[in-house]
Amino acid sequence: MRPxxxxxxxxxxxxxxxxxxxxxxxxxxxCSYCERRxxxxxxxxxxxxxxxxxxxxxxxxxxxxxxxxxxxVKSNQSVEVDNFLWCDRDNTFLTFxxxxxxxxQLADNLNQVQRNKAQALLDLxxxxxxxxxxxxxxxxxxxxxxDREELWTIAEKCRDNFIALSQVDEAKExxxxxxxxxxxFSVWMTVFDAHPDIKRELIQVFTGTAxxxxxxxxxxxxxxxxxx
Numbered sequence: 490m491r492p493x494x495x496x497x498x499x500x501x502x503x504x505x506x507x508x509x510x511x512x513x514x515x516x517x518x519x520c521s522y523c524e525r526r527x528x529x530x531x532x533x534x535x536x537x538x539x540x541x542x543x544x545x546x547x548x549x550x551x552x553x554x555x556x557x558x559x560x561x562v563k564s565n566q567s568v569e570v571d572n573f574l575w576c577d578r579d580n581t582f583l584t585f586x587x588x589x590x591x592x593x594q595l596a597d598n599l600n601q602v603q604r605n606k607a608q609a610l611l612d613l614x615x616x617x618x619x620x621x622x623x624x625x626x627x628x629x630x631x632x633x634x635x636d637r638e639e640l641w642t643i644a645e646k647c648r649d650n651f652i653a654l655s656q657v658d659e660a661k662e663x664x665x666x667x668x669x670x671x672x673x674f675s676v677w678m679t680v681f682d683a684h685p686d687i688k689r690e691l692i693q694v695f696t697g698t699a700x701x702x703x704x705x706x707x708x709x710x711x712x713x714x715x716x717x
Contacts, residue, residue, distance in 0.1 A: 498549035526672030591638030
């Protein structure tokens with residue numbers, strides 16, 4: 490999951506819906522949880538549901554961007570913020586492992602506290618739902634797993650072409666354009682893990698990515714003042 494930097498509030502809001510443009514400018518037009526690129530159907534997502542904490546309804550620090558599926562699963566579930574890991578507070582790219590087939594799992598090197606909080610976030614938005622045997626089944630119109638599966642194949646083809654073209658600048662630009670156009674930051678970063686030049690550019694091309702969560706080669710590092 491892409492770690493993001495929301496920044497300070499650009500203004501105050503009388504209605505939370507007025508923040509959508511500012512959020513998209515700061516974070517890009519990607520769901521903060523599943524990472525899909527959705528130019529026309531993102532919504533202001535309240536980290537702590539506004540129905541449970543009305544005083545946070547127009548609070549910038551309580552906003553992320555959410556797609557229909559992530560919002561629907563999360564709904565009005567009770568959220569004690571410190572019991573979860575969050576993409577705007579932690580390095581969630583260190584937390585989850587993405588793999589071929591559209592799967593999302595916990596990273597291997599988490600301690601028990603980190604595992605508990607990371608799994609709580611996956612469960613909160615249903616990010617592990619998949620049609621494969623043994624996994625929680627998604628709703629009929631929940632295609633997040635399928636979109637990840639299809640994009641993984643696209644990213645692999647882009648990587649193979651990039652290598653075949655001797656990693657020239659033109660090939661790199663095509664990769665970055667494809668990544669920005671499709672979304673799924675974590676899939677691209679995983680598929681291109683052996684190519685630090687691409688990873689550095691991906692971190693920059695995805696608006697709002699928290700640069701403090703990566704070293705000079707694009708490898709994830711602990712977020713300052715966070716548990717991961």
